[in-house]
Amino acid sequence: MSDIVCSLQDFSLQFREDGTWYPAVSDxxxxxxxxxxxxxxGESGCGKSVTALSLMGLWPEEARVSGSLVMQxxxxxxxxxxxxxxxxxxxxxxxxxxxxxxxxxxIKVGKQIRENVLVHQHVTRREAKQQxxxxxxxxxxxxxxxxxHCYPHQLxxxxxxxxxxxxxxxxxxxxxxxxxxxxxxxVTIQAQIxxxxxxxxxxxxxxxxxxxxxLGVVKNLCSRAYIMYAGHVVESxxxxxxxxxxxxPYTRGLVAAIPGPHCRDQELASxxxxxxxxxxxxxxxxxxxxxxxxxxxxxxxxxxxxxxxGNRMVRCHRVSEQEHGKRSADKGEGLEGxxxxxxxxxxxxxxxxxxxxx
Amino acid sequence: MIxxxxxxxxxxxTLILVSVITFGVFQILPGNPVYIILGVDADPxxxxxxxxxxxxxxxxxxxxxxxxxxxxxxxxxxxxxxxQPVSELLSSALEVTGSLAVVTLVLTVxxxxxxxIWLAGHSHKKYSVxxxxxxxxxxxxxxxxxxxFLSSVFAVSLRWLPSMGFVSWSDSxxxxxxxxxxxxxxxxxxxxxxxxxxxxxxxxxxxxxxxxRTAYSKGLKKTRVMYGHVVRNSLIPVITILGxxxxxxxxxxxxxxxxxxxxGIGRLISVSITSRDLPLLQGxxxxxAVIVVVCNFxxxxxxxxxxxxxxxx
Numbered sequence: 120m121s122d123i124v125c126s127l128q129d130f131s132l133q134f135r136e137d138g139t140w141y142p143a144v145s146d147x148x149x150x151x152x153x154x155x156x157x158x159x160x161g162e163s164g165c166g167k168s169v170t171a172l173s174l175m176g177l178w179p180e181e182a183r184v185s186g187s188l189v190m191q192x193x194x195x196x197x198x199x200x201x202x203x204x205x206x207x208x209x210x211x212x213x214x215x216x217x218x219x220x221x222x223x224x225x226i227k228v229g230k231q232i233r234e235n236v237l238v239h240q241h242v243t244r245r246e247a248k249q250q251x252x253x254x255x256x257x258x259x260x261x262x263x264x265x266x267x268h269c270y271p272h273q274l275x276x277x278x279x280x281x282x283x284x285x286x287x288x289x290x291x292x293x294x295x296x297x298x299x300x301x302x303x304x305x306v307t308i309q310a311q312i313x314x315x316x317x318x319x320x321x322x323x324x325x326x327x328x329x330x331x332x333x334l335g336v337v338k339n340l341c342s343r344a345y346i347m348y349a350g351h352v353v354e355s356x357x358x359x360x361x362x363x364x365x366x367x368p369y370t371r372g373l374v375a376a377i378p379g380p381h382c383r384d385q386e387l388a389s390x391x392x393x394x395x396x397x398x399x400x401x402x403x404x405x406x407x408x409x410x411x412x413x414x415x416x417x418x419x420x421x422x423x424x425x426x427x428x429g430n431r432m433v434r435c436h437r438v439s440e441q442e443h444g445k446r447s448a449d450k451g452e453g454l455e456g457x458x459x460x461x462x463x464x465x466x467x468x469x470x471x472x473x474x475x476x477x
Numbered sequence: 478m479i480x481x482x483x484x485x486x487x488x489x490x491t492l493i494l495v496s497v498i499t500f501g502v503f504q505i506l507p508g509n510p511v512y513i514i515l516g517v518d519a520d521p522x523x524x525x526x527x528x529x530x531x532x533x534x535x536x537x538x539x540x541x542x543x544x545x546x547x548x549x550x551x552x553x554x555x556x557x558x559x560x561q562p563v564s565e566l567l568s569s570a571l572e573v574t575g576s577l578a579v580v581t582l583v584l585t586v587x588x589x590x591x592x593x594i595w596l597a598g599h600s601h602k603k604y605s606v607x608x609x610x611x612x613x614x615x616x617x618x619x620x621x622x623x624x625x626f627l628s629s630v631f632a633v634s635l636r637w638l639p640s641m642g643f644v645s646w647s648d649s650x651x652x653x654x655x656x657x658x659x660x661x662x663x664x665x666x667x668x669x670x671x672x673x674x675x676x677x678x679x680x681x682x683x684x685x686x687x688x689x690r691t692a693y694s695k696g697l698k699k700t701r702v703m704y705g706h707v708v709r710n711s712l713i714p715v716i717t718i719l720g721x722x723x724x725x726x727x728x729x730x731x732x733x734x735x736x737x738x739x740x741g742i743g744r745l746i747s748v749s750i751t752s753r754d755l756p757l758l759q760g761x762x763x764x765x766a767v768i769v770v771v772c773n774f775x776x777x778x779x780x781x782x783x784x785x786x787x788x789x790x
Binding site: 175177200201204205206207208209212213215217220221222223224225226234235238239270272283286 | 686687690697709
């Protein structure tokens with residue numbers, strides 16, 4: 120494998136409430152290699168956004184972090200505020216879910232991108248502007264000279280997200296973090312923005328950490344994915360394998376929830392229940408067990424550890440059993456509900472069909 | 478461009494309405510000005526002659542147009558009491574009150590904006606409570622108390638500054654400023670306390686916005702985020718308060734001008750009312766209305782410069 124750009128080891132982030140610390144992210148291990156596109160998947164509240172913000176040093180003030188965050192060999196948790204400022208926007212950049220609010224409404228978009236150049240490079244304003252115009256072109260924006268002088272409200276949602284991407288990429292960071300970059304956009308624009316990120320990844324060689332709640336969206340983009348649930352990584356591995364043969368019951372639910380032509384006239388599959396609130400999470404036992412159809416006694420008594428299965432990792436007490444007798448026992452043991460049953464073993468063609476919207 | 482034309486047209490219409498209302502109010506007021514000039518037991522023949530001389534026997538519309546035509550020539554009639562043109566009285570009073578307004582606004586901004594920003598950044602610290610309390614005190618103490626207090630400390634005891642009067646800028650800029658400092662400070666302490674609260678709330682709200690996170694993620698340092706992004710976006714309420722303060726002071730601070738014996742608009746208002754000087758009062762009323770309208774217009778223009786989104790609406 121190529122060299123590692125970013126690695127998180129036993130990374131934990133806790134919030135304090137009424138005198139008790141509650142973990143929002145626990146013992147997270149994650150690695151991103153140079154030039155790789157990796158996905159971090161999970162539903163709202165699973166801890167994926169705070170993990171991303173932590174890589175930018177922007178975790179909430181009231182939170183406590185521990186473990187190790189290493190970026191290009193440098194320990195992030197040992198950096199002072201001056202070093203953080205040098206690091207942000209040059210080594211690692213981030214784009215956000217809602218490009219309208221993420222841009223300053225009162226400053227011309229060109230200047231907002233230029234600011235990023237001027238902070239990190241010793242160039243004149245004129246040279247910086249030329250760089251900005253070049254990057255705006257590369258981000259697929261038309262008529263860049265005119266757009267440079269526009270305010271965010273004068274642009275469309277897709278254009279605004281392209282501006283955000285141009286802003287993030289202008290200093291050629293080693294890692295781009297994209298926190299649900301297409302959630303606020305039209306479906307047609309979503310595909311364009313995803314394509315743009317892949318293009319940026321190829322042309323500039325930046326690794327990408329793509330955060331999403333939709334496994335289908337990342338299928339064609341990312342090589343590997345980490346599935347998070349309630350602060351834990353529950354499964355990780357190559358995206359194609361995760362989609363084809365999801366092992367963790369939560370991943371199965373996610374795969375089943377990808378809409379596609381097969382869902383016509385059917386109710387969309389969903390996982391019953393919601394992620395428990397921070398202070399309602401069990402300190403012992405599997406975090407998913409209150410929503411899991413495979414739950415047994417051990418799930419409540421013992422916290423499952425990540426187990427290596429082939430080239431994947433999975434956090435489930437029952438995975439080895441299930442692996443063992445997978446083909447035969449699946450009908451009886453599988454999750455309830457039509458969509459979920461059919462998700463357990465699906466053909467490549469079926470996955471392809473489900474992901475057509477990407 | 479269309480935005481500015483629309484705004485200017487709006488201003489014109491408002492001004493015409495203001496002039497009609499001002500004129501109308503003084504027509505329907507009870508009491509004949511002739512008898513105010515001559516006394517209630519004047520000879521009716523004499524009264525009729527004066528009525529003709531003042532042109533009060535002509536139709537109202539005609540007199541209104543006359544009055545408007547006079548306005549354009551800068552002629553607002555003669556003051557009964559001073560026997561001077563109203564326009565001259567107004568312009569000399571405006572020099573005083575205008576100077577007072579300028580210095581007060583500058584002091585208000587110099588006190589209000591930095592303290593407001595500081596409070597927004599230190600609201601969780603204990604010592605910020607003391608600053609909040611001080612601004613609360615200066616807000617609740619009436620202006621004239623503040624004026625008397627400041628005057629007795631800085632003018633009477635320390636003798637640093639004059640306690641009364643006004644020196645024109647053209648005579649001596651230094652003395653001009655010295656003569657204005659105490660009255661301006663008495664006004665500015667109150668208005669800056671209001672401004673502090675607005676700035677604090679506005680900055681606190683802006684700091685929670687998503688674009689601030691973006692600014693940090695670009696690698697900007699805290700001060701740069703504050704002054705390059707947050708403060709500018711917090712300006713809208715600041716401009717509103719300043720516009721209101723400006724209109725307020727330009728409209729004459731009757732009490733402060735009296736305490737410091739400044740011959741400004743406020744003094745003129747109190748004199749014109751006590752002496753029933755109708756032409757002067759009419760001129761002042763028009764002036765006050767115009768000041769409010771113009772201040773609002775200027776505030777609108779500044780809004781549109783600060784926030785480009787406003788031009789769209």
